[in-house]
Amino acid sequence: GAPPTPLPLPMCYDWGESSEGSVFVVEGEVGWLSCPLFSHPSVYNYTSTQSAGHNLFWYHLPEGQDLEQCCLVHTKDRERLWLQPTTASDTGQYICMLRNKSSCSKIGIRLTVLRPDDATRGVKCALPVAVAPTEKIVPLQKGATLDCPDLQDAIKMSESKPEVQWYFASALKNVEVGFHLLIHVMQEEHQGIYYCRVQYQRRNQTLNFTRSINVSAICETPFLLTNIHVALSLTLSVPLSLPKQPSIMNPTNDQIFTVKTGKEVRLVCRGHLPFVLNNPSRHIWWTVDGETLDKFPDRFREENRDWTLESVLVIQNFQSKDLKREFNCSVRNEKGFDTRRAQLEEEVTLPSVELGCGLGVTLLLMLLLFVVYHVFWLELLLLYRSWFGTDERHTDDKEYDVYISYARNSEEEQFVLSTLRRVLENELGYSVCIFDRDSLPGGTITDETLSFVARSRRLLVVVSPGYASQGSQALLELKAGIDNMALGGHLRVILVQYKPVRRQGWVRELRRARVALALVRWQGDKSRELSSRFWKRLRVELPVRRDPLTFHLNAG
Incomplete structure (x- = not known):
């Protein structure tokens, strides 16, 4: 059963219900709620609130119940509440309360659990998805990489490597298996809704959730691009002027590369570089300690993959001193520049040979001491008595x-x-x-x-x-x-x-x-x-x- 629910403090500042709207989840799939109190880090920050002695509590308020009667059996992960999986009874209002002995704040957020039939909205050849699709614009005759939204969240909660199945809505067939879906050459027939279903294991239970990506193709000519923008604005409600600034998709801000000394290390940088009309120049590169790789011809080399907007930094014979270096991935086009540092962490490995030898010597000594004691225990006991008796x-x-x-x-x-x-x-x-x-x-x-x-x-x-x-x-x-x-x-x-x-x-x-x-x-x-x-x-x-x-x- 759930632990007793702590009663709220008499004086608790109520922020009402979140203005972000309801959260929708398909019944039977994984869902989560993020506490809206942390949507403004300048007001509430999870790390600082924890160090100040605040505790975060979640309450579920079904219809006809009040705060003191609610209970909770789902999983908390920092500022998130996970429902693994969701059921129809999970529908209702949720309260996240941040409190310590002297202060208290709470805010409500509403969760709606949809039946799979309702989530497809009557569309044929569609998978049940409760979250609105993300938009992806890909130039014709160019390549692109589709990353399944919220995959990193599944990686954190999974006890093993998640599996990702990709589907294309035109025939709803399985087109790929893997974390990423590569579009090598974009064609008009490749436009449409792509689904990715993430499946992972947690506590001997198979869990999953589904996301969708709306992929649209654009042409590099101003006339066709304008027509496509107009069509998109009418059907998808996207702005006429798409953002042109480059950005780095990988490594993410919280991604850590695990490295091992003495081995080859490959750091992957993947960037989003929108096309700029009349100036298709795009660049993606790595720097080490602020210097380009031509300054380090011995152990560092770069492998560029233009068709995926990807650059791989290969480090031969990684050394401990390399952990102190600064590895930055940078992208640039005519409209802007972005850079991000790769965070490295040395893999902790036990020296198997040394450990095996040490364990063998220890066991041999223990066996030797056992034999000596078994044979000479009387002599040892008499010697001990003569000294300390x-x-x-x-x-x-x-x-x-x-x-x-x-x-x-x-x-x-x-x-x-x-x-x-x-x-x-x-x-x-x-x-x-x-x-x-x-x-x-x-x-x-x-x-x-x-x-x-x-x-x-x-x-x-x-x-x-x-x-x-x-x-x-x-x-x-x-x-x-x-x-x-x-x-x-x-x-x-x-x-x-x-x-x-x-x-x-x-x-x-x-x-x-x-x-x-x-x-x-x-x-x-x-x-x-x-x-x-x-x-x-x-x-x-x-x-x-x-x-x-x-x-x-x-x-x-």
């Missing part, structure tokens, strides 16, 4: 680094005492607590177990098939560690799997802890060396040590 001995009051829980009177006990304890204490410098070694005789087992676990930074549980079947001491230690960890204490539990254990052999506490705790697997002889993955993985879970030996192991 925090020594927990300075932040807590724990007595032991590691408390080892294991199944007594089993093979695991030999592994704990001869291997695990020895490496942790003698090689890695950790303080280790083992209940059977460090507890005092005569104490209460439960109290001392809970005390030892609470005074340790890590609880290392050696998991094996006999862990749950060798009495309740190991389970007490495990439960104490898990409870301490769950209550937010500083203790962390580490699981070391000495031998594979079937899932049915895991006690309930271990099955719960296995989901969230780290599991380090002992792999027999492969894990005996200090450089093995087992000891590196275990050191990642143990507290950080900064002594020289540990740093040496981290780096190695």
Whole structure:
């Protein structure tokens, strides 16, 4: 749906309805309305009004509605309102309102949507056109170029290159496809109405509009020219004296030529040069920095096409410094002179080779870093911890680094005492607590177990098939560690799997802890060396040590 329509300001200067008359559009074709407030740039200018904080609003007032009830669903483009396409319900008055917080002005313009049958006005061999035809006078035996009116507007709105179909009214047949229609040699039978139908794509919709050009032939002799002028004045209501001053049709004021350095650039100048009786002299040419091209014989040349009143400036090997040059197209005949500057804009192109190489190198480096991290992530993590890790001995009051829980009177006990304890204490410098070694005789087992676990930074549980079947001491230690960890204490539990254990052999506490705790697997002889993955993985879970030996192991 359309956004809520802002209410007009209480004090809004009303210019009434535009004196330019109604705008006519054929139903089903594209149409647009230009805000009449901007018809006098000295009073209202779109760019300056936007910079001053003014906003332009459009309202549609069907019969029987007022301003507050109207709504709008069409496309706005600067000072224009586009109807793409028009429907019969679009008929009515439109209000364009220019307002900010302190001022407001509005003016009305009426739109009439014609049915295709009404637009042909009952004429056979005619296409429905709502806009009055433009007039084109072409001397006999001379050439001319017909440009479809309003084509530039379609180019701005189109998402692809528009297509233009040309028709001649005498037989209403398709005579040409292209932006321009060339009349190489004007004959009397070539006179008449020419239609151009512009078709373009916008938002997956095919849109079109039709325009017409009334082409008349004139003779260079004064007598015939006067007779033709009289006939034209009676039938077409054109003035007896046609304008003789030359003008430039291309480049237009807002046209920008896109150029690419290192390539050939062709700038097309097309002029309108009316014939002057008894003096048919006509000229069209290019200048560069105010100088004619004979001053630049190396890279600039001009191709003149007299039969189309066209001059093409060819620039070989266009260079960046050429963007700073002034390229002017000029036309002249006996009655006057006109000139216009060509605006250039460098085409932005991505260096494909350099971009491809850079992207390839980037992907290769990312792949290399991924492989390095995947293979050496333990070493990198240990190195990072040795540089930036925090020594927990300075932040807590724990007595032991590691408390080892294991199944007594089993093979695991030999592994704990001869291997695990020895490496942790003698090689890695950790303080280790083992209940059977460090507890005092005569104490209460439960109290001392809970005390030892609470005074340790890590609880290392050696998991094996006999862990749950060798009495309740190991389970007490495990439960104490898990409870301490769950209550937010500083203790962390580490699981070391000495031998594979079937899932049915895991006690309930271990099955719960296995989901969230780290599991380090002992792999027999492969894990005996200090450089093995087992000891590196275990050191990642143990507290950080900064002594020289540990740093040496981290780096190695």
